[in-house]
Amino acid sequence: MLRLSALAGATGVLTLAPVSSAAASDSAPAGGHPGGSGGIPPEGSMQTRVVTGHLPTGAADFVHLPVEVPRGVRQIAVSYGYDRPAVPPGTQGNACDIGIFDQHGTDVGGRGFRGWSGGARTEFAISADTATPGYLAGPVGAGTWHVVLGPYTVAPQGLDYSVTVTLTFGAPAAAQVPNYPPDHATGRGRAWYRGDCHLHSVHSDGKRTLEQLAALARAAGLDFINSSDHNTTSAHAHLGAVSGDDLLILTGEEVTTRNGHYLAIGLDAGEWIDWRYRARDDAFGRFARQIRRAGGIVVPAHPYAPSLAGQWKFGYDDVDAIEVWNGPWTLDDELTLLTWDNLLTGAARRGDGHWIPAMGNSDAHRDPDVVGLPQTVVLADGLNRRALQAGLRAGTSWIAESAAVRLSFTASGPRGEHAGIGERLPVARDAAVTVRLEAGGVPAGTVVRLMTDEGQMVGAPLPASGVLEWSTTASLASYVRAEVRRPAPDGGASGLPGPALALTNPIWLGRK
Incomplete structure (x- = not known):
């Protein structure tokens, strides 16, 4: 029956x-x-x-x-x-x-x-x-x-x-004692920390053990990672054995619904998030709130993934960041980047100071997937769960292809005003603003794009000095963000830029 x-x-x-x-x-x-x-x-x-x-x-x-x-x-x-x-x-x-x-x-x-x-x-x-x-x-x-x-x-x-x-x-054995990882590591105080928050192990459809993942994260020069196996938290109880002062491991989950996937990053250890709903069920908001109550943040993963059920259909009203770069750069990352940029333009129009930051992760499952390609570089007050999440929410972060890529991106005003990535430069609308990008660890031929709410304002080779400056005003640009790219593989014939080497969150220009 x-x-x-x-x-x-x-x-x-x-x-x-x-x-x-x-x-x-x-x-x-x-x-x-x-x-x-x-x-x-x-x-x-x-x-x-x-x-x-x-x-x-x-x-x-x-x-x-x-x-x-x-x-x-x-x-x-x-x-x-x-x-x-x-x-x-x-x-x-x-x-x-x-x-x-x-x-x-x-x-x-x-x-x-x-x-x-x-x-x-x-x-x-x-x-x-x-x-x-x-x-x-x-x-x-x-x-x-x-x-x-x-x-x-x-x-x-x-x-x-x-x-x-x-x-x-038969009589049960003694219950397993979970070995959860600590939520803090020694760190370097307020500093830039590199992390990969989308990784899979043998606890879902990955082929790597937790020990192998941790070793690869250390080899990639990462300071933190997030456990994100599909729809299960079984890895959490074993992560304490592979964490340490040199590697903070956050406990999380990739929530794999029939209408898109999202990351729950930095949950309380052992907290499980259900995935059995579609966009039409109007349940996503309930679980986004559960994630935040459990100390985590909500990040849609690979929103334009070509896999069945991989496209994000829940909207962006209840998320903390967006994964705009997932693994090696592909066309679906380009589409996500455009969608995110449109959301920034909408935030500029509203003028309420609320906007959704970008992040990047490897989504590594097995060899030859590269842990830390890409990685999110976060300015945080310390190497601990709360500080890192505060940095991700605030957008004081940028995305790098690897730990070899270095970047500084700032804006300054005529009276000594200064702002960095994710911050606001409080200047008058007609005041002169100098935007400065400094990049290192990138190959010859690297191209820099400076993007605003009007679109691309600068597209030029990175000077040999590694420094590029641009002048603007807040009346011309509500925000400016940087893209560091490889040359277009077809010489630009397709109209598409080359793969990303680094992407920044915006610097906002003008007073609120």
Whole structure:
């Protein structure tokens, strides 16, 4: 029997008939007995049930398989598979994610989440002391658990699936003690700190261990990183072992919805953010508020990503920054940069001082993805979570291709007024303003673009001195920001500039 239901304020759900351990096939260890004390099977005995089914095209976003878990279960293990029939060119084939919720239920934003691996794994196990990466260790409590299938895409022929659930009985081991990272490191006081806030590990669809990620971050010259595995916080409990005074590790998540992805950066350790909603469900604001209550910031990731469901469709009214540069520079980064610049122009028109800063991250998953390409360079009062987030929110930051790239960008007025990246230069509208860019660690042929609310005002090779100056007024430019670019690969024939080497947040000109 199938039962249709819906999560409140969320995407559609299909609920299957429950799996009861009483109907499962029992197997006892050698020399064991069919029953244990109080009706609980003996130590080490297992009960297994295999469920198969078919999902047609247009299936609900999530398929729930209820699993009745009795008392005395030490471990729950799940494996699954599905068919991948051939499909015509340009047609989506089968892709099905998996995760699990425990006896606390499947309510959106509720307490029941115990793990998600998307399509990265075909099996997982959970017990009190350990869990497969992507899943949360803890007691296997009695009650109704739910294996959750996420049919990401379904072929015209439909999707045939098979799920195997195995319960192992026995006394639970001692619970895992989480080793969360500290929220501060020694740092250099008020200084520029380099970080990469979009990284994936074996706890989602990445191929690198946490140890490997931390080593690569150190080698890239980073001061901080943010853990951002898809839809799970399972890495948080293990990050303390790889952090240190030389590398601050923030605990976060990449929230992967069906209408775009966003980063929750610098959450309280262990805080999980639900992803099971679309733009039409009007739920994004609720989870953005949860992130801020948990000490984090909200950053849409790769808004024009070409992957299915990767385009950002929630708008920008409830975000703290925008990831305008994601990994090696591509056309979708160019589109995001244009969208962001239009948002700056809107902020200039409003004149209320509120604007959305830009940041860049690598989104590194596996070799040869480069950790720290790009990286966000933040002016902060210290190397700690609160100070870094304050800098990101304020936009006192710029984006670099690597730690080799150095940059200074300032504006000054006729009476000694001075402002840096993300700040405002308080001068009269007709006062002369000198904008100064100094760049180093960039190759010969580097091009500098100075952009305002009117568009590109300067586009010139970087002088041999590494310094470029431009004069303007606040009446001509409400803001000015800098782009440091490689030469256009086609000599400019396409009309597109070359890949970015560095991008800055704006300096705002004029009094409010």
